[in-house]
Amino acid sequence: MRFNNNLLLIASFLGVATALRRGCRVDNSGAAGTSGTGFYTFTANDRLDAVAADFCSNEGNLRNLNPGVSFSAGTFIRVPCKVRQRDCAKIPNSSNGYYKIVSGDQLRFIADDFCTSTSVLQSMNSDVIKNINAIFPDDILQVPCAWN
Numbered sequence: 001m002r003f004n005n006n007l008l009l010i011a012s013f014l015g016v017a018t019a020l021r022r023g024c025r026v027d028n029s030g031a032a033g034t035s036g037t038g039f040y041t042f043t044a045n046d047r048l049d050a051v052a053a054d055f056c057s058n059e060g061n062l063r064n065l066n067p068g069v070s071f072s073a074g075t076f077i078r079v080p081c082k083v084r085q086r087d088c089a090k091i092p093n094s095s096n097g098y099y100k101i102v103s104g105d106q107l108r109f110i111a112d113d114f115c116t117s118t119s120v121l122q123s124m125n126s127d128v129i130k131n132i133n134a135i136f137p138d139d140i141l142q143v144p145c146a147w148n
Contacts, residue, residue, distance in 0.1 A: 024081035038081025056115035097145025
């Protein structure tokens with residue numbers, strides 16, 4: 001059974017919010033210890049746990065990457081940094097959201113963008129994903145979406 005797209009439409013009218021992924025500027029300096037990291041500018045609306053989740057990290061890791069840094073508006077912080085192609089529609093009062101599969105998607109890349117594994121996505125969407133190697137455009141997946 002596939003996800004009912006009408007449910008997503010109804011959910012959008014009931015307050016599902018579109019999440020906005022935070023972006024980072026990749027550190028291309030080549031300096032020791034900077035591989036896979038970049039910079040993000042902390043804003044007045046940010047919470048450290050939400051920023052960490054958006055970069056597939058945790059508060060402790062961000063604190064380790066930024067010793068002695070105050071996480072306040074306007075501060076540049078070092079974060080794990082890679083380009084993410086996908087975003088989610090956040091489910092209110094939940095750490096999950098919805099993602100609509102597009103042509104060419106592969107479950108492993110979807111999982112990577114949402115900081116999870118293919119097995120977790122399959123478990124969350126057992127009614128949609130019967131085979132991790134066979135997903136279909138326009139199907140709607142429930143995905144982790146804790147950063148928004």
